[in-house]
Amino acid sequence: MAKVNSNYGKLADSYLFAEIAKRAATFTRDNPNATIYKLGIGDTTEAITPHVLEGLRRGVEKLGDVRTYSGYGNEQGNKALREAIAVFYTQRGVCLDSSEIFVSDGAKTDSANIQSIFSQDSVVAVQDPAYPVYVDSNVASGRTGEFNKERGQYDDLVYMPCNSENDFVPQIPSNLSGRKFPDLIYLCSPNNPTGAVMSRKSLEEFVGAARENKSIIIFDAAYSWYINDQNLPQSIYEIAGAKECAIEINSFSKIAGFTGVRLGWAVVPKQAVTEDSEAGTLNRMWNRRQTTFFNGASNIAQDGGLEAFSPKGKEECSGLVNYYMNNAKMIRQGLELLNIKVFGGDNAPYLWMQNPNGIGSWEFFDKMLR
Amino acid sequence: MAKVNSNYGKLADSYLFAEIAKRAATFTRDNPNATIYKLGIGDTTEAITPHVLEGLRRGVEKLGDVRTYSGYGNEQGNKALREAIAVFYTQRGVCLDSSEIFVSDGAKTDSANIQSIFSQDSVVAVQDPAYPVYVDSNVASGRTGEFNKERGQYDDLVYMPCNSENDFVPQIPSNLSGRKFPDLIYLCSPNNPTGAVMSRKSLEEFVGAARENKSIIIFDAAYSWYINDQNLPQSIYEIAGAKECAIEINSFSKIAGFTGVRLGWAVVPKQAVTEDSEAGTLNRMWNRRQTTFFNGASNIAQDGGLEAFSPKGKEECSGLVNYYMNNAKMIRQGLELLNIKVFGGDNAPYLWMQNPNGIGSWEFFDKMLR
Numbered sequence: 180m181a182k183v184n185s186n187y188g189k190l191a192d193s194y195l196f197a198e199i200a201k202r203a204a205t206f207t208r209d210n211p212n213a214t215i216y217k218l219g220i221g222d223t224t225e226a227i228t229p230h231v232l233e234g235l236r237r238g239v240e241k242l243g244d245v246r247t248y249s250g251y252g253n254e255q256g257n258k259a260l261r262e263a264i265a266v267f268y269t270q271r272g273v274c275l276d277s278s279e280i281f282v283s284d285g286a287k288t289d290s291a292n293i294q295s296i297f298s299q300d301s302v303v304a305v306q307d308p309a310y311p312v313y314v315d316s317n318v319a320s321g322r323t324g325e326f327n328k329e330r331g332q333y334d335d336l337v338y339m340p341c342n343s344e345n346d347f348v349p350q351i352p353s354n355l356s357g358r359k360f361p362d363l364i365y366l367c368s369p370n371n372p373t374g375a376v377m378s379r380k381s382l383e384e385f386v387g388a389a390r391e392n393k394s395i396i397i398f399d400a401a402y403s404w405y406i407n408d409q410n411l412p413q414s415i416y417e418i419a420g421a422k423e424c425a426i427e428i429n430s431f432s433k434i435a436g437f438t439g440v441r442l443g444w445a446v447v448p449k450q451a452v453t454e455d456s457e458a459g460t461l462n463r464m465w466n467r468r469q470t471t472f473f474n475g476a477s478n479i480a481q482d483g484g485l486e487a488f489s490p491k492g493k494e495e496c497s498g499l500v501n502y503y504m505n506n507a508k509m510i511r512q513g514l515e516l517l518n519i520k521v522f523g524g525d526n527a528p529y530l531w532m533q534n535p536n537g538i539g540s541w542e543f544f545d546k547m548l549r
Numbered sequence: 550m551a552k553v554n555s556n557y558g559k560l561a562d563s564y565l566f567a568e569i570a571k572r573a574a575t576f577t578r579d580n581p582n583a584t585i586y587k588l589g590i591g592d593t594t595e596a597i598t599p600h601v602l603e604g605l606r607r608g609v610e611k612l613g614d615v616r617t618y619s620g621y622g623n624e625q626g627n628k629a630l631r632e633a634i635a636v637f638y639t640q641r642g643v644c645l646d647s648s649e650i651f652v653s654d655g656a657k658t659d660s661a662n663i664q665s666i667f668s669q670d671s672v673v674a675v676q677d678p679a680y681p682v683y684v685d686s687n688v689a690s691g692r693t694g695e696f697n698k699e700r701g702q703y704d705d706l707v708y709m710p711c712n713s714e715n716d717f718v719p720q721i722p723s724n725l726s727g728r729k730f731p732d733l734i735y736l737c738s739p740n741n742p743t744g745a746v747m748s749r750k751s752l753e754e755f756v757g758a759a760r761e762n763k764s765i766i767i768f769d770a771a772y773s774w775y776i777n778d779q780n781l782p783q784s785i786y787e788i789a790g791a792k793e794c795a796i797e798i799n800s801f802s803k804i805a806g807f808t809g810v811r812l813g814w815a816v817v818p819k820q821a822v823t824e825d826s827e828a829g830t831l832n833r834m835w836n837r838r839q840t841t842f843f844n845g846a847s848n849i850a851q852d853g854g855l856e857a858f859s860p861k862g863k864e865e866c867s868g869l870v871n872y873y874m875n876n877a878k879m880i881r882q883g884l885e886l887l888n889i890k891v892f893g894g895d896n897a898p899y900l901w902m903q904n905p906n907g908i909g910s911w912e913f914f915d916k917m918l919r
Binding site: 180181182183184185187190220222223224225226227229232235236239242243244245248249250251252284285287288291292295296297298299300301311312315316319320321359360362363392393394395436438439440441453454455456460461464467468471472473474475476477478479480 | 550551552553554555557560590592593594595596597599602605606609612613614615618619620621622654655657658661662665666667668669670671681682685686689690691729730732733762763764765806808809810811823824825826830831834837838841842843844845846847848849850
């Protein structure tokens with residue numbers, strides 16, 4: 180008699196986007212001629228740039244000719260693309276072997292699946308607020324208690340508050356009331372949704388604590404191209420010792436406009452270790468996970484991704500990034516003119532604002548809509 | 550102190566393809582001018598057909614123009630494609646709502662991930678031999694015991710032998726020596742690797758037993774287009790009552806040559822129930838799983854898939870299927886001329902042969918190679 184995974188019963192519904200859609204639909208019905216700018220989901224809107232598009236075109240054309248056709252590729256990604264990503268890291272002063280890079284169909288899948296190679300009883304820490312995927316993937320996999328409606332938090336999950344008092348920079352978990360130090364720590368910088376970027380010093384503290392406690396940091400760097408300030412780290416591997424304790428996840432979505440094309444990568448360094456594993460083990464486990472549960476990113480997407488890392492492609496992608504950063508700047512300036520306090524938008528496309536006069540989020544949403 | 554998922558330690562290495570690659574490499578070194586035909590992995594070799602290629606091209610061109618650009622799509626797949634798949638099923642006499650169809654990046658990922666919505670203590674049954682993904686995904690998720698090297702099998706996994714004595718058709722598990730009837734039963738028909746196809750009667754027996762025991766059948770129909778004999782079911786939903794107890798997985802890989810493009814789908818009917826869930830629950834759980842762990846198949850691949858289901862596209866895909874079936878026929882005839890006993894190849898591209906004179910598999914492999 181089959182039974183379901185009861186952890187799914189713990190998952191709180193994500194009312195947020197459903198409620199946004201409902202209110203927007205009502206408004207549109209009443210105001211059929213109004214144009215709505217949707218600022219809720221961090222999606223891309225601009226066309227894929229000419230040179231990168233050529234890569235996608237070439238990917239398609241190769242499949243139309245039996246002499247260049249390719250079937251199953253390597254689950255870990257095409258060798259040329261893995262090597263191009265390794266070269267990309269050298270510009271950040273980071274040396275990686277291409278066998279430490281795993282091409283995927285995007286940062287969301289990697290963020291969600293990475294927990295599966297760790298022990299079921301791992302204690303997990305997330306920033307608050309956080310990209311819901313870090314939380315939900317661990318809830319569904321049984322690493323949390325029930326959802327506490329009063330607190331709006333899951334039991335047995337460690338939350339690292341990020342708010343205006345700490346400049347939206349997470350603090351290393353302390354005050355654990357007898358609980359063990361977290362085994363898995365999710366960090367997202369530049370942050371979705373607050374737009375805050377972790378400083379070198381702050382990341383050094385996390386790397387130090389992770390090494391001391393033999394914890395693993397899952398570092399989501401999907402927005403790293405949006406960093407203007409050259410003093411801010413774009414990769415966690417710019418921090419000494421990070422290869423021993425950190426997995427980095429990245430994406431072509433917000434670089435090249437690939438949100439619909441689906442392409443990303445994860446770095447699992449060979450030096451990364453846990454309490455019960457030696458160097459190389461985590462890398463081999465992720466390789467086993469990907470070769471068993473995944474069949475490689477689309478070969479068309481990979482041909483496009485390769486062009487995004489060519490000199491011409493990178494120039495184009497920087498143009499896209501500048502476009503989205505200008506949008507953020509415009510919104511920020513507009514809000515500041517109204518004396519609204521705004522965070523982010525300097526080194527990230529995200530803005531996080533303080534509602535004026537203490538009004539609630541939904542009330543402000545309705546004000547914006549109307 | 551982070552620890553790894555210890556179930557990965559149980560996974561037996563897949564020596565098969567590594568050993569094939571090693572022997573082939575040695576041979577190539579010694580015989581640099583020899584052409585090797587690789588018959589090991591069921592990969593596609595023929596170019597994508599003109600009309601389907603047009604779909605892929607259109608998918609790319611849309612992304613190059615801001616007026617037609619699209620970012621994140623629905624995790625469940627584009628509405629038009631889900632509806633086209635539903636129409637495809639009506640030709641098999643099966644009515645499905647498009648909300649029961651979940652587009653994915655291929656049958657491998659769905660086959661591997663589907664177990665995650667079921668209870669950790671589920672008893673799993675697989676055909677022997679079986680596509681390794683069914684086994685390995687459950688080993689990694691902790692549903693089996695250790696690998697028994699002597700038997701070449703995992704403890705606590707139920708094997709349904711498929712051999713020449715039972716025409717490679719699995720029997721409903723019995724002789725369970727006190728163990729409970731399996732909760733999850735993986736069936737692949739047409740079968741990878743044996744080429745056997747389950748009859749209507751045989752599938753009816755499985756559906757009957759699954760309903761009686763409230764078990765769930767995971768039905769892999771990736772090769773269903775290869776069925777010539779109109780008396781053989783192409784979908785498990787052609788069997789009355791199957792919607793209550795079966796999830797079906799399918800793919801564009803072997804229809805349209807999409808092994809590298811990555812596109813497939815899973816059907817989770819609303820009527821499907823387990824011991825502890827009502828109608829609709831499994832469908833909602835898979836929806837939650839896909840929206841949390843996945844971000845949709847590539848929009849380019851989906852535009853190609855849509856054309857594969859157009860009248861012209863279907864005609865082209867049938868041509869591809871015929872090509873691979875002719876290959877199987879040629880190999881079969883050649884082997885039969887040598888008085889070698891061969892199974893499959895009638896309604897599946899796979900052939901399964903009996904080594905002559907009782908020689909071992911690797912000995913025969915070397916004979917073929919040389």
